[in-house]
Amino acid sequence: MKGTANGRDVRPLTLTAAQARKSPRAPIAAAGPEVVEGVVEVVRSHAALKRATDHCRECPIGEHATQSVCGEGPRKAGIMLVGEQPGDQEDLAGKPFVGPAGKLLDRALEQLGIPRAQVFVSNAVKHFKYELRGKRRIHKSPTQREIAACSHWLENEIALVQPALLVALGATAARALLGKAVPVMANRGQILEREDGRKVLITLHPSALLRVLPPDREAAWHDWLHDLSRINPH
Numbered sequence: 001m002k003g004t005a006n007g008r009d010v011r012p013l014t015l016t017a018a019q020a021r022k023s024p025r026a027p028i029a030a031a032g033p034e035v036v037e038g039v040v041e042v043v044r045s046h047a048a049l050k051r052a053t054d055h056c057r058e059c060p061i062g063e064h065a066t067q068s069v070c071g072e073g074p075r076k077a078g079i080m081l082v083g084e085q086p087g088d089q090e091d092l093a094g095k096p097f098v099g100p101a102g103k104l105l106d107r108a109l110e111q112l113g114i115p116r117a118q119v120f121v122s123n124a125v126k127h128f129k130y131e132l133r134g135k136r137r138i139h140k141s142p143t144q145r146e147i148a149a150c151s152h153w154l155e156n157e158i159a160l161v162q163p164a165l166l167v168a169l170g171a172t173a174a175r176a177l178l179g180k181a182v183p184v185m186a187n188r189g190q191i192l193e194r195e196d197g198r199k200v201l202i203t204l205h206p207s208a209l210l211r212v213l214p215p216d217r218e219a220a221w222h223d224w225l226h227d228l229s230r231i232n233p234h
């Protein structure tokens with residue numbers, strides 16, 4: 001089915017059964033045992049995705065953020081790293097992974113010989129969720145419902161980038177990519193498969209490394225590099 005709605009393309013987007021069940025905006029057109037087709041709006045370029053998510057208010061997060069933050073990297077990339085949501089600096093810059101966690105990710109990629117310019121980096125949730133403490137905006141984790149509401153934008157981005165390997169950085173990304181809760185510590189360094197056949201490497205979010213205290217920091221860093229070393233950029 002193809003058509004237009006509010007000037008934007010509408011066509012069937014295949015959602016996994018779990019994603020379709022959880023998405024509040026995907027009317028189900030036909031159901032099968034494993035895959036459900038939901039008719040949702042699909043944008044066909046990264047620029048259109050940015051415009052669409054900027055205006056999105058499908059969950060309460062968007063209203064309070066400065067702007068949406070979509071992924072960045074080559075239009076087609078073999079590797080797509082997915083984090084949780086933009087942070088304070090990302091929200092202001094409109095770019096993913098530019099804060100302290102992003103700098104740690106850059107360092108890890110450099111150490112592994114993977115140029116950041118060759119990978120696509122994004123987040124499961126496209127707006128910054130926070131609570132105010134005085135003038136400071138403190139990160140607040142998105143709820144399952146908010147992750148589900150944003151999942152069609154992430155799937156749209158994956159459809160644009162067509163990566164061979166997805167890397168889930170943390171529990172929110174793993175849930176968004178696999179459509180179910182995935183215990184990160186039990187699965188870290190493992191490559192799981194989605195219902196659509198795409199491979200997902202599970203590891204920690206770099207912000208988790210930033211919270212490790214000095215006596216354990218070195219070991220945590222090497223364990224994280226070991227997980228990420230399963231990325232093969234070639």
Ligand code: SF4
Nearest residue numbers: 056058059062127150
């Ligand atoms: S976080 Fe996602 S679903 Fe929520 S308003 Fe932003 S783009 Fe829409």
